[in-house]
Amino acid sequence: MMEQQQTTVALEETAVQELASHLRGALLRPGDAGYEQALRVYNGMIDKRPALIAHCVDVADVIAAVNFAREHELTLAVRGGGHSGPGLGTCDDGLVIDLSGMKGMRVDPSARTVRVEGGCTWGEVDHATHPFGLATPSGFISTTGVGGLTLGGGIGYLSRTLGLTIDNLLGVDMVLADGSFVTASAEEHADLFWAVRGGGGNFGVVTSFLFQLHPISTVYGG
Template identity: 85%
Template sequence: MAQQTPSVALQETEIQELVAHMRGTVLRPSDVGYEQARHVYNAMIEKRPGLIAQCVDVADVIAAVNFAREHRLTLAVRGGGHSGPGLGTCDDGLVIDLAGMKGIRVDPSALTVRAEGGCTWGEVDHATHAFGLATPSGFISSTGVGGLTLGGGIGYLSRTLGLVIDNLLSVDIVLADGSFVTANAVEHTDLFWAVRGGGGNFGVVTSFLFQLHPVSMVYGGPMLWPLEQAADMMKFWRDFILTAPEEINGWFAFLTVPPAPPFPEHLHLQKMCAIVWCSTASVERTEELLKPIRAFRTPAVDFAGPIPWPVLQSLFDALYPAGLQWYWKADFFKELSDKTIDLHMKYGAQLPTMHSTIHIYPINGAAHRPSTSETAFSYRDANFAEVIVGVDPDPANNERMIEWARDYWMALHPYSAGGGYVNMMMDEGAEHVKAAYRDNYARLAQIKATYDPSNLFHVNQNIVPINKGK
C-alpha cells in the first residue's frame, strides 16, 4: 500500500529538521528556485511537490529518505528527470533531487567508471572519452544515468556489448529504512538482481559502477529514405539486423525531417524512414557491411560515417530539448512480420507533429546472452523494442498525439511479445507493469517486501511488495 501525504501541511519546525540534516538545499513552493527545480523533461507533467531536497551527498539522501518515511510523505526520486510519465516528481510530497550529485571517477586500469546518481550520460561520456573508453548507454545524452540503468538500458551498443545493466558491476543504494548498502555479484545479490531492470522500486541508488570498453570512434549516423520505400527498407533491415555481426547496430524510425541544417532544404518537413547506425568495427569493415543496404535502395540522405562516440550519443539532443510535451507507448516484439510492417506503414505515415516519431530498436546479439531470469529485465527472448512517441512543443496538440500513439499501439500490440520496456511506458497501471516483467514479477515482489515492505518507493513503475498486494 502506498504511503499517503498527510492533508495537514508540515510545520516549519518539522521542515527545519530536514534542513538541519542536509548540506544541500531544501526548497519550498515559496522559495526562489522552486519553479525551475520542479520542472521535469516532459512538459506534459505538471506537478508541485511540497518539498524538493536538492541532495549533494549520500548523507543528504539518507536524511531525506528518513524524513519522508517518518512523516509519511509521498516520495519521488529524480535523477536526470527524463521519465516520460514524470515519475521523478509528485504532488505535495517530497522529491529527492540527485542533480547535485555529479561525481564521476574513471579507473582506466580496471576499465571501470563510477558515476553518482545525478549524472547524465553526456557527462559520463565526457569523462570516459578522454581515455578512449565508453560504457553502453542510450540515445540521448541528456538522459539520466540512474533511470536508464535501473530500467535495463537499451542503446546504440546493445547488440555489441549488451544492455546497460549487463555492464553494471555494483550499486550503492540508500534503502527505505535509511540504511546504506552496496549490492553486486557478492553482496546483497538479490538486490543486485532486482535493480538490473526493476526500476527505482528498491531504494535511492547514489552511485553506479560500470564496466568500460575501448570505444572511442564509431561508424554511425542516420540514413534516410522516402516514405514510399519504407516497407521495403524495413523488411531489408529486419532480415539484415537479425543475422548481422554483433559489432554493428542500427535502429529503424519513421520521422519528419527537421527544417534545419544539415538536412537538405528540399526534404525539410517531409515524412521519411531512417536507419540510425552505430558500428564499432573498422571503417573498411563497416562500409563493407553496409554496402548491400546502400545498394538495395540509395539513401536520400546518408550521414553515416566515422564519428566520435559522444557526438553520436548527443546527435539528437538539440532536436529534443527539455520542455516539450511527450507521450510514450512501448512493446517488445519477437518478430516483425509483414503484417506488422503493413501496420507500421499505416500509422508511421500519420506522424501527428514534426517531433513525433516511432523507433524500433534491435535487442538481439549481445543482449540475448543472459537468460530471461538472469536479471530483472525479462525480454531477453525478444528481438525488437518498439517505442511510439508523440512529441510537440504545443500542449494544444496533446490530444491528437495521444490518440495517434494509443491507436498505433493498440493495432500492433496483438503481434507483440506481451509487454513493454518500463523506461518507455507512461504510468499505465499494475497490469502493464506485470506484463513488463512476466515471470520475474513474483521474485521482484518478494525482494521488494524485503527491502521496502511499506512501499515507500512507489512513485515509479511500481512493484507491489508481495505481503501488501495480490
C-alpha cells in the first residue's frame, strides 16, 4: 500500500480561504475528500503531491489561481487531460490548475471552425465535430487533452494530409503570468501566437483554442 505523504509547503489558512472564495470550482488540499483521486495522472509512475489543486470552471477561476501562485511564489502546473508522460500537469508542493471542468465547445459549420475550452479531450472534440462531417488533426488516443497535444505540436491520423495540429490552430485565449487575459492569433499578439504553436505550456494558461476544421468522410488505416 502506498504511503500518503503530506506536502511541505505552509500556506496561511486565511490566504487559502480567500482563494477558495474567489473560485467557482473546488479547491482541494491534502486530506480533503477527492484530493487523492484528483492528483492522479495518466502515467501511474508519477506521484507528485501539490499543495493545492484548483478545479477551474471558467477564465475567472484561472486568473485567480494564477495570481495566487504568483503572489505566494508557488510552482504552477496546468492539467488538461493529464496525459503528459513526464507528469508536467502536476507538481510537488505547488498549485495545479485543473482545467478538466472547462468543457465548452462550439462548432461553426459555415466557417468550418471549432472553439474548444482547455479541459476538453480529443475524443470529445471529435464527438462534437463528427455530425457535421468535419475534423481537425489531433492525436491517436481519445482521452488525450487538447491543450498538451496542441501546444506541443500535435501529430495524429490526419497529419499526413492536413498537417500538425498547430498548423490548424487559428487562435488561443490565454491567461498570462501577470494575470492578464489576451487573445493571440495571426492578427493580434502574433509573437505570442507563434510561441504557443509548439513551445509547450510555458507562455501562459490557454483557456480556449480555435481550430480550422476540414471535411472528412472516410479514413483508412492499416
